[in-house]
Amino acid sequence: MRSSRAAAAVVAALACLPGGAAAASDATPSRLLVTAREYSLSLSRPKLRPGPSIVQLYNFGEDPHDLRIRKRGSDRVFEIGDVEPGETGSIGLKLRSSSRYRLWCAIPTHADLGMVATLRTKKKRPPRHRRSVEQRLQLGR
C-alpha cells in the first residue's frame, strides 16, 4: 500500500518536470532511435524537426555496429562509435531544416551490405505560427 502510494507520488512529480511532452518547444531536442542489425539500419521516424536532436543507436544485432551521420553537401561527420550487441550509444547534434542526412555503419563492408539510411528534416516553422497567447488575445483570435 505504502509503496504504491509513493510510486504514484513519484509519477506525479515526474509529470510536473519541465521538458515533459506537454512542455515541448523548439528547445526540446527531437529524438531519433536507430536500430542496427545484420545488416540494416531502421529509423524510428523518417523525418525530424530541425534544431537540437538526440540520435540513439540501439544494437539489436550480434556483432558490434557503429553509426555515422553526415548532412548531404557537408563534410562534417558525426560519429557515435562502436556499440556492442544489446547496448545503446547516443550523440547530440543540431539538425538543419529541409535537409537530408545520410546514416551508415562504418565497420568495413557493413554499409555495402545494407547498413545505410536517409533521414530528412522538416521545414522551419514560419514565426507567424508562434504567437503567444497574449498576442492572440490582443488580435481577438
Ligand SMILES: [Cu+2]
Ligand atoms: Cu555494422
